[in-house]
Amino acid sequence: MSTPTKLYEGKAKILYTTDDPGVLLTQFKDDATAFNAQKKGTIAGKGEINCTISQHLFQLLERQGIPTHFIDCPSASTMRVKAVKIIPLEVVVRNIAAGSLCQQTGLALGTVLNPPLVEFYYKNDALGDPLLTIDRLRMMALATPEQVEQLRSMALKINVLLTDFFQRCAITLVDFKLEFGMEGEQLLLADEISPDTCRLWDQADTDPDRRVMDKDRFRRDLGGVEQAYQHVLERVLAQITPV
Numbered sequence: 001m002s003t004p005t006k007l008y009e010g011k012a013k014i015l016y017t018t019d020d021p022g023v024l025l026t027q028f029k030d031d032a033t034a035f036n037a038q039k040k041g042t043i044a045g046k047g048e049i050n051c052t053i054s055q056h057l058f059q060l061l062e063r064q065g066i067p068t069h070f071i072d073c074p075s076a077s078t079m080r081v082k083a084v085k086i087i088p089l090e091v092v093v094r095n096i097a098a099g100s101l102c103q104q105t106g107l108a109l110g111t112v113l114n115p116p117l118v119e120f121y122y123k124n125d126a127l128g129d130p131l132l133t134i135d136r137l138r139m140m141a142l143a144t145p146e147q148v149e150q151l152r153s154m155a156l157k158i159n160v161l162l163t164d165f166f167q168r169c170a171i172t173l174v175d176f177k178l179e180f181g182m183e184g185e186q187l188l189l190a191d192e193i194s195p196d197t198c199r200l201w202d203q204a205d206t207d208p209d210r211r212v213m214d215k216d217r218f219r220r221d222l223g224g225v226e227q228a229y230q231h232v233l234e235r236v237l238a239q240i241t242p243v
């Protein structure tokens with residue numbers, strides 16, 4: 001067996017090659033960044049927690065007909081995934097106004113968005129991941145018009161499935177970010193789905209700070225980051241039906 005080679009190290013994950021060119025190994029790290037890496041830290045246990053939560057959410061989505069890059073988890077913090085060509089877009093779905101949406105539009109935190117909002121951001125750290133218009137997206141040929149429509153409809157279907165799942169965990173899915181890749185002609189959901197990439201509010205608490213169970217605890221120095229991630233994991237595991 002050849003030694004895995006590091007392909008790429010990102011802010012929260014390291015990607016390695018494997019013996020199979022169609023398979024990559026992702027190592028989830030405890031490192032955390034926010035505000036385009038201007039704020040850095042570590043969240044103890046995050047790698048294992050995010051890998052395990054992502055595993056269960058990918059499996060749940062696969063069972064409901066959403067193709068994902070997930071293969072399996074050789075350890076608690078590593079995931080084998082199908083090698084895909086990542087589309088350089090961050091697809092954000094919002095059910096409730098928070099974060100940059102409030103800052104940029106003046107909408108009050110907590111405003112319910114019905115229908116949910118789907119947004120496309122250009123995945124480019126040097127440019128600070130700017131929000132794109134559909135026309136800019138087309139002009140830059142970041143995705144074909146057909147792919148854009150497919151991304152939108154997959155994102156909305158994923159939103160229905162995840163909202164329903166988190167509801168059963170007594171957690172409100174406020175918003176989340178998805179990334180997709182192409183395996184040949186097939187569009188696959190890639191990256192991760194975790195408290196790093198979702199806003200999750202505890203339904204048992206209405207206090208705007210105490211209810212936060214996601215990376216906003218780190219971004220906003222709310223404390224209790226590790227515990228919040230651990231609680232999300234516990235609730236996800238309690239709801240997962242054995243396959």
Ligand code: UDP
Pocket residue numbers: 090092098099100101129175176177196197198199215
């Ligand atoms: N998000 C992410 N990675 C990014 C930007 C956003 O995972 O690079 C997630 C974020 O955690 C939230 C959603 O996408 O769940 C919407 O984020 P927003 O645009 O409000 O940006 P933020 O306020 O996090 O800067």
